[in-house]
Amino acid sequence: MSVLVLGLILFLGLHSIRIFANDWRNRQIARVGLKPWKGVFAIGAIIGLVLIIWGFGLARQHPVLIYAPPEWLRHLNGLFMLVALILFFAARVPGNHFKAKLGHPQVLAVKTWSFGHLLATGMLHDLVLFVPFLIWSIVLFAVSRRRDRLDGTTYPAGTLKGDIVAVVMGVAVWALFAFWLHSLLIGVNPMN
Template sequence: MLLLILGLLIWSAAHLFKRVAPDRRAAMGDKGRGIVTLGIFAGLALMILGYRMADGAFFWGRHPAMVGINNLLMLFSVYLFAASGLKTAITARIRHPQLTAVKVWALAHILVNGDMPSLVLFGGLLAWAVAEVIVINKQTEWVRPQPPFARDREIKAIVGTVIVYAILSGAHYLLGYPAFG
């Protein structure tokens, strides 16, 4: 569990570094990007290794209703990522679509994974996303995107969501984590 927690801390620190210590990050220049990227990948690797190695208490198991809710939340999460990149209409309603996607993704996974390692991993990433939103909101004012929003972008976001969701579901099956069972 220690590797998992260490990975979460490194991931969070690397992502928050620019917001928490902007002068220090700016002083690093372009070299800082590489260091932050290395921190993000190191945190991710430690989270994966730590999660796969971790043991812990088991509080609840998968339930068909929760699996269905999880899948709907996951579709919405993937859509938010796509919408963010394509600047669809929802980006005028949700200030941080990618961080909201992480929060929805984490919540979806907590619903169907009631063991301690899952609660630490997904709960930790949920906490990071909440903290990130708070820090960003305190530092910057939101300039809400204005309509009109291109219909073709919305179609691309929906098609992309379905494709990426299918790939993620297939990857879960290959890794032994059935998305529909």
């Protein structure tokens, strides 16, 4: 479990700099430049992600049941994942109403992903993984929306084309994960 926790501290810690130390971040970018900052950040984030994946795999070898969710919550998680993946792609597809209205759909995707998985799973290692991501995404979304209001940030208007592209991409990747990749990569068939 310690490898998982270390990975979470590194990954979420780096991704929390804008929440807790945005002025410091801006000073560092001004001092070293944007590209070197992004390079160091990316290396740290990749190391954190690798530790999370490795640590989660190790923790799964020693399962500790905290609660047993009813079967229907596993199926409800499929709906949460569909929404999460649409939001994930909405963060990347230009000119969609999700981004225009929500501002930070990727953060909401993380919130939806982690909340859905907390409903559907009940092992200690699941809680250790998903609770920090849920808390982080709630805090980051609130801080980001407040920053947008203070800075007067507005997002480009959405179009039907942008919405369709985001939804189609989200549904396609959801189907790929639900029917194949989740079993292959995680070892759990979400459709059973």
